[in-house]
Amino acid sequence: MSRRGWILFAAMCVIWGIPYLLIKVAVREIGPAELVFVRTALGAALLLPIALARKEVRASLRPWLPLIAYTVVEIGLPWLLLSDAERHVDSSFTGLVIAGVPLVAALVARATNRDERLTPGRAGGLLAGFAGVALLLGFHIDTGGVVPMAELVGVVICYATGPLIIERWLSDVPRYGVAAVSLAAGALMFAPFAAPDLPDLARTVTLQPALAVLALSVICTALAFVLFFALIAEVGGVRATVITFVNPAVAVVLGAAVLGEQVTLLTGVAFALILTGSVLATRREPSRPVAAGGG
Template structure:
């Protein structure tokens, strides 16, 4: 990984490990709808002036259908589901379930024939699946809310699909325009809904601070950094930040909210991490066959096969185009 990639990876690992704590702090007083609406409005307010000044919205608007789909699976649906789930489960447990994103991403990439499923990746998917079963099964047996678990698994699927949409369909569109338009479209859905669900009493400073950090840092800044990470390391592997996100969520939840570490977390989460690493590792390039020399008659030699690892190349190539766009 390049130095730029390492810095982006470290920043995103922390920035997207914090929201679980902030959501837990704010959702009880505000409710999921108002919390998501506030997060969206703040992010749009910050990004819209930059997007307008740079003309980034015009290109994004030409792909508005795809951007709307991206907004639905990366923002509108998962943010509500995550907030709703955290009404009934701990922030640390929510963060650990979202650690399944690389497994889901690897499975989708294999199903779409974008990545080869060699023996190591197959073992990784199996080990990760065992970890998920242990993580969720043990905690469900211990009284975890089943509906919340289902909601978190849907969030994991959404977070795995979002980067794939970006890489395959929006790679040549400026990231600033895509994110700003997506956030604005999601806000148009949530703001009218939130106005009918406002809390009866004004929230306290801690709740307001949590919403502000969610909107400005964990949304506006984070999406720009995440696009840069996709461009640097590829769409499927950009989700590997979820190796560290759950650890951040776990530490913060236990240290600041006094949340309990369960047996399912201790047994299942390490297997999920090991499985994710194996399932998302790069395939070794095939050994090129020797090129035959032309014979005396002057026949052309056969073309040697391309020895590069082409699995997932279209997605990574499209994402790298976005890295050259001014944000």
């Protein structure tokens, strides 16, 4: 890759590795619905002018039904579940579980595309990866509870399904248009639930959660989309999705360094299994993208 490509790649590895830390800080004082509303509203406010300037909004609205489905599956539902789960579990643990997205994406691709062959290498990768996820969930279920574990599994399924909607029904729709309009649609979906509590929240929220929401909205949402599209243009979609395998490590390091979260030998073993399994399960010809699953 070019020097610019490496810079964009490194930036995306960090930017989509820190949402779990920021969410953990934000949900100390901000409810999940309010957090998702602010994140989508600010993200849309920053991206819509770009999409309008590029004349991509109208083209994005034409396939309105797939766009709504994408908004629910890739933004609304997973961000809500993620925010609620992180009220009970560590951010580093969350990042490791989300690392299982490529595994589920491989299964979804196999189920929806007959041309996808389940080779022995891929099958072994799936077994290893899911063993790592099961190891994490099994050892944390007593401390986190069943509901947060189920929510994280739901996030993984959503993140693995969202790219399928893009590939099948929105592949010809301009990228900035899809990102901006889906964020705006997400904000509209959560407005009825979040708006009544926003005045009280604005008076009571302290500095750290407020800054976490701002960073989550501006850096991890709006800026992340801009940089990710630039990375795809620079190095191609397949190479760009390799960030999927680096984000969890960033989440673990930040969780331990900033929040003092415990990193055990079990964590390392589980991450090695998930990473190895994801690489093996998603090895394929360059034409198919791997789900990125950005927090």
